[in-house]
Amino acid sequence: xxxxxxxxxxxxxxxxxxxxxxxxxxxxxxxxxxxxxxxxxxxxxxxxxxxxxxxxxxxxxxxxxxxxxxxxxxxxxxxxxxxxxxxxxxxxxxxxxxxxxxxxxxxxxxxxxxxxxxxxxxxxxxxxxxxxxxxxxxxxxxxxxxxxxxxxxxxxxxxxxxxxxxxxxxxxxxxxxxxxxxxxxxxxxxxxxxxxxxxxxxxxxxxxxxxxxxxxxxxxxxxxxxxxxxxxxxxxxxxxxxxxxxxxxxxxxxxxxx
Ligand SMILES: O=C[C@H](O)COP(=O)(O)O
Numbered sequence: 001x002x003x004x005x006x007x008x009x010x011x012x013x014x015x016x017x018x019x020x021x022x023x024x025x026x027x028x029x030x031x032x033x034x035x036x037x038x039x040x041x042x043x044x045x046x047x048x049x050x051x052x053x054x055x056x057x058x059x060x061x062x063x064x065x066x067x068x069x070x071x072x073x074x075x076x077x078x079x080x081x082x083x084x085x086x087x088x089x090x091x092x093x094x095x096x097x098x099x100x101x102x103x104x105x106x107x108x109x110x111x112x113x114x115x116x117x118x119x120x121x122x123x124x125x126x127x128x129x130x131x132x133x134x135x136x137x138x139x140x141x142x143x144x145x146x147x148x149x150x151x152x153x154x155x156x157x158x159x160x161x162x163x164x165x166x167x168x169x170x171x172x173x174x175x176x177x178x179x180x181x182x183x184x185x186x187x188x189x190x191x192x193x194x195x196x197x198x199x200x201x202x203x204x205x206x207x208x209x210x211x212x213x214x215x216x217x218x219x220x221x222x223x224x225x226x227x228x229x230x231x232x233x234x235x236x237x238x239x240x241x242x243x244x245x246x247x248x249x250x251x252x253x254x255x256x257x258x
Contacts, residue, residue: 005212006167006212006213006214006215006236007039007040007041007214007236008039008040008041008214008230008236008237008257008258009040009041009042009043009171009214009216009236009237010040010041010042010043010237010238010240010250010253010254010257011042011043011044011045011072011100011102011134011171011173011216011237011238011239011240011244012029012042012043012044012045012240012241012244012245012250013045013074013102013105013218013239013240013241013244014044014045014046014047014074014244014245015047015074015107015241016047017047017245018046018047018049018050018245020050020053022046022050023050023053023054023057025245025246025247026044026046026050026054026057026247027057027061028247028248029042029044029069029247029250029251030057030058030061030062030067030069032247032248032251033067033068033069033251033254034066034067035251036068036251036254036255037257038066038068040068040237040254040257041068041069041070041237042068042069042070042250042254043069043070043071043072043099043100044069044070044071044072044244045071045072045073045074045100045102046071047074048073048074048088048093048096051071051073051093051096051097051098052096052097054071054097055071055096055097055098056097058070058071058097059097070099070100071097071098071099072098072099072100072101072102072132072134073088073090073093073096073098073100073101073102074101074102074105075088075101075102075103075105075108075122076088076089076090076093076101076103076122076125076126076129077089077090077122077125078118078121078122078124078125079125080125080128080129089125089129090122090125090126090128090129090131091128091129093129093131094129094130094131098131099131099132100126100131100132100133100134100171101122101126101129101131101132101133101134102134102136102173102239103119103122103123103126103133103134103135103136103160104116104119104122104123104135104136104137104156104160105136105175106136106138106175106177106180107180110177115159116155116156116158116159116160117159119135119156119159119160120159120160120161120162123135123160123161123162123165123170124162126169127162127164127169132168132169132170132171133169133170133171134171134172134173134216134239135160135161135170135171135172135173136172136173136174136175136218136239137152137153137156137157137160137172137173137174137175137198138152138153138156138174138175138176138177138179138218138219139152139153139176139177139178140152140177140178141177141178144176144178149176149194150193150194150197153174153194153197153198154197154201157172157198157201157202161205165202165205165206165209165210165213166206166209166213167209167210167212167213167214170213171213171214171215171216172198172202172213172214172215172216173215173216173217173218173239174191174194174195174198174215174216174217174218175217175218175219175239176194176219178219179218179219179220180218180219180220180241181220181241181242182219182220183220184219184220185219185220185221185225185229186219188228188229188231188232191217191229191232191235192232192233192234192235195215195217195232195233195234195235196233196234198215198234199211199215199234202215214236214237215234215235215236216235216236216237216238216239217229217230217232217235217237217238217239218238218239218240218241220242221238221239221240221243221253222242222243222249222253223243223249223252223253223256226238226252226253226256226257227256230256230257230258231258237257238253240253
């Protein structure tokens with residue numbers, strides 16, 4: 001398979017950033033998206049408080065469906081409803097307008113002690129709601145220094161991905177923990193090694209579907225390094241944190257996609 005035959009996705013994870021006033025930045029993303037190649041998908045994952053408003057803005061701007069932009073969420077509970085104070089279900093996020101949900105981000109794994117088993121249940125919850133699961137994996141600095149990167153990623157893939165994954169319902173994001181928000185990135189060769197390994201693992205487990213799943217790189221992606229990172233074999237887009245908060249940077253990253 002040609003390594004860039006998979007349709008690229010540039011996803012912005014706003015994390016715990018954004019107030020109602022941030023709608024102007026989202027509107028700027030929508031305006032810029034119209035100028036991008038129609039071969040690229042954009043996903044904006046604002047905090048849950050903004051999903052509904054952004055979905056309304058998107059619907060108003062995209063009556064003809066030409067903009068390849070969707071709204072996503074950053075986490076969900078494993079259950080559809082119930083006595084879970086403060087939590088939000090995948091069904092609620094779908095109802096608000098989300099089309100995809102990030103699960104297993106390293107910040108969730110670290111801050112909320114989310115295990116691979118929990119991440120797997122969350123991915124199943126995402127599918128139950130009819131949405132796309134973006135499952136994150138990646139090693140810490142210590143694990144990389146010890147030469148354990150591929151073992152760590154293999155374990156996370158095996159434990160976090162449910163059976164039944166398809167190219168339509170799953171995106172895998174490789175995010176080295178040490179590269180997130182630090183300005184440091186792996187070399188293109190290191191990214192190629194890990195993405196090639198993930199592709200091989202997914203293809204062994206999910207056959208042809210695994211060969212077509214989108215693999216995103218995340219960790220300090222910015223306009224100045226996007227073109228090089230997006231050109232790496234088996235990199236089918238990016239999961240962008242800090243740089244996704246500024247429309248011009250986010251759009252420049254998308255413009256760097258082959
Ligand atoms: O989900 C996004 C990643 O954690 C990357 O964040 P960053 O681009 O700020 O390094």
